[in-house]
Amino acid sequence: MTAPARITYREATKQGIREALLADPRVFLMGEDVGKYGGCFAVSKGLLDEFGEERIRDTPLSESAFVGAGIGAALGGLRPVVEVMTVNFSLLALDQIVNTAATLCHMSGGQFPVPVVIRMATGAGRQLAAQHSHSLEAWYASVPGLRVVEPATIDDARGMLRAALASPDPVIVFEPISLYNMEGDLTAAAENVQLEGARVHRAGSSVTLVTYGASLWRCVAAAEVLARDGIDAEIVDLRSLRPLDDATVLDSVRKTRRVVIVDEGWRTCSLAAEIGQRIVEQGFYDLDAPIARVCTEEVPIPYPKHLEDAALPGPERIVSTVRRLLGHAD
Template sequence: MSASVSRTTYREALRGALREALTADPRVFLMGEDIGRYGGCYAVTKSLLAEFGEERIRDTPLSESAFVGAGIGAALGGMRPIVEIMTVNFSLLALDQILNNAATLCHMSAGQCPVPLVIRMATGAGRQLAAQHSHSLEGWYAHIPGLRIVAPATIDDARGMLRAALLCPDPVLMFEHIGLFNMEGDLTEAAGVADIERAAIRRTGRDITVLTYGASLYRCLEAATELSAAGIELEVVDLRTLRPLDDATIIKSVRRTRRALMVDEGWKSGGLSAELGMRVVEQAFFDLDAPVMRVCTAEVPIPYPKHLEDAALPSVGRIVAAAHAMVAHEP
């Protein structure tokens, strides 16, 4: 029996989940910069103002700290706010609220103040937006206890993870890669709420486990196709949730392939791939046939010209090269 599917985009899947939440739960409301009249910087919230009105689709001033903090307060006050920060780059202006309040209040108050807040933001590079508009800081946020960090890479996850985030009593930061909004594909109508504590194996393979998430998933899958022709089979794990990390799925896969390659758009030093590599080493060191490897963004602010931006970001070519180097390594 094939599941019922409909053709849509990542953007529309997100919008559908927002519409569904606004319809089903009177506690849900949206706020953020240009989400109403403008329709959303990436058009995710387009048309929602007309459907739900200004009380529930709230355009905010350019005051990231105030409206993220107001989201926290509204969550404490019994609402289910969904805050859109235009991009992760601007989230830095709300870092005090995210780290000192959203992530902290529940523990510091001994459970009295859970913060059921969803913060969505666009992330990533690849559009020649230069250094201040091209950050990938989700790995950085994944450092923080008290937050849940999700990065849907697929259309089903765009809807399902947003649904899950709204059911979660904790602050959930949802990172939507700017390269994914226009992605077309099938939405599994009956998919339901996603599990936001589990990674997903998007392609099985015997030789190397590739740990990745977000838009990098598609570069890894492309590399896997190319490598398959050369007889190297990648197992591509979509982490989906960056905090908490699904160690069980990760380690089980690495034990099977005996090699682990991390691919992410963050900077290498102190980044998410560093954390993943360390977990592999801690938990599967004696199962490894080769040193772990990382393909990350060059340690530079992302430059504007396309050739330099491309050179800075993880590419299919770099993933393929890393895979070759790993299998060439004598166990």
């Protein structure tokens, strides 16, 4: 057996795009600086040379037009991968995503599904301040007609794009900015990666940590600290934010009977709120303690590192929340 390949999240994402371009001539990538520049986060570096300008298309700074053009190209029989630099800029294309991509299949009575994939970087952690650090996954995840995923692992970074392109529906793929440099092992074959379904990232018995995206690794760090105290945390990586996989979450909650939801979104109207409510609706009597949430503080993300760290749902806050939930003194 050969040793697993150790690569970065960035490289895994690029491999996913490259494999999609090789596998299907209908696939093309477009977005700001994806070509000559090589991608704002260097995800598409080298792809222009390999695939040419027709399939690696630099766009003007016109989020609404090029996202809409991606929707139109999907309607016209292609399989566009549209890169919006970050979720912050995607707000300029919100009309096309929410009013068009999400509605056309339904409004047309099923005649016009929209198989477009829209990738965007998300999240904080790189001192980029309030306009470059949003986590707005919950906004998109609230819209029927969209599918929303967030790969948090190396395997998912490579494999979920393929699964997204196989879907006949519009899929938003969130890529956490803080994970691009993360290294890990590529273990699963891309064709075995599913678009839907949560995954138990770490099995445990004392408490369930439900999370997604970059917060997966905050939970992993917290679980290591908790383990030293004999607290055995189970971590559920949601992977898909719409649809949500209630069954995997509930199975874990029934096992551990305690749950902390860790979400980089703001607490108010967050995915954490939605998940918590689903647990209450379906597993209230399985709980031994109130559901707890660790979310981003309700402030625009500040620039200085110590304040940014304080705003985010870091491992220390997760650890102290779990301890409090289990009745341990800090």
